[in-house]
Amino acid sequence: MVITDWALEDRPREKMLLKGIRSLSNAELIAILIGSGNRRETAVELSQRILNNMGNSLNRLGKVSVQDLTGQFEGIGEAKAISIIAALELGRRRKSEDVLTRRKITCSRDVYDLMYASMVDLPQEEFWIVLLNAANTVLDIIRISQGGTAATLVDVKLVLKPAILQQASSIMLCHNHPSNNATPSQADYELTAKIVSAASFLDIRVLDHLIICESGYYSFADEGRL
Structure with a gap:
């Protein structure tokens, strides 16, 4: 039939x-x-x-x-x-687009909801930043790097340059794990510390670093690792 x-x-x-x-x-x-x-x-x-x-x-x-x-x-x-x-x-x-209408960031979940659609289905690892003003309102969302299935190289200068150009008061770091395992690697910890240290010299706060997966996320701020 x-x-x-x-x-x-x-x-x-x-x-x-x-x-x-x-x-x-x-x-x-x-x-x-x-x-x-x-x-x-x-x-x-x-x-x-x-x-x-x-x-x-x-x-x-x-x-x-x-x-x-x-x-x-x-x-x-x-x-x-x-x-x-x-x-x-x-x-x-x-x-x-629906999420972008709610542009004020108040917690890690707001960032996860904001970035989920852009990052969760990617077959490769990517590193993004969310730029915020003093009121924690989103100024811009920028992809910094794209790598392979297990890692991506991140240049700290490229992370901070757009924050300086757009006069961001703070930034959120985000990257995905295509494996769907949100547990940070040692390299993730080291990169986060490196960016936080460099940003502090420019009076730019790093509010969080999220590892985004389909099943959930890991927040460095929520876990006290910033």
Whole structure:
């Protein structure tokens, strides 16, 4: 049975028009993106199988590549795979934009929420800084470096230069661990101490350093390690 044989209210596009977008399941939303299935599955059935393969996690689906999708699922070509990945990226950017409307930082969780969408799905380690004014309002968010799966090199001068140029009163340091293990390494401790020391000579406070993972985060400030 193909989708055109279904009752009108059960077809994803028609169901959305009749009942609203929130009435659709994740599989039905993905089915709208891909448009058609394969010889054995409707678009909805194929979409549900893709989700099942990802443990029904949109976060996991958001991490796959075009090659992952085209190689594993019959009926998913390059164009359909790109549509799925692009839609999930739009969702991630929307979440990041929503968080940016709440620009005052009051605790480590605020920074985690601010940076989560930009950092949690990265396959490589990256180092970012959040610049704050005297009222702890975000001035800017800047990526300092990008490395491999286990480390990234950070030049202290590049960390402090934008803080000086934008006259930031304080900064927050952030980097991710693609392994999803938020435990700091010895190198993380040493880098943090080095940046804190250099920033103090410029009267710039380092308020925190967060290691960001999908399952949570480690805050140097919360753990008394600054």
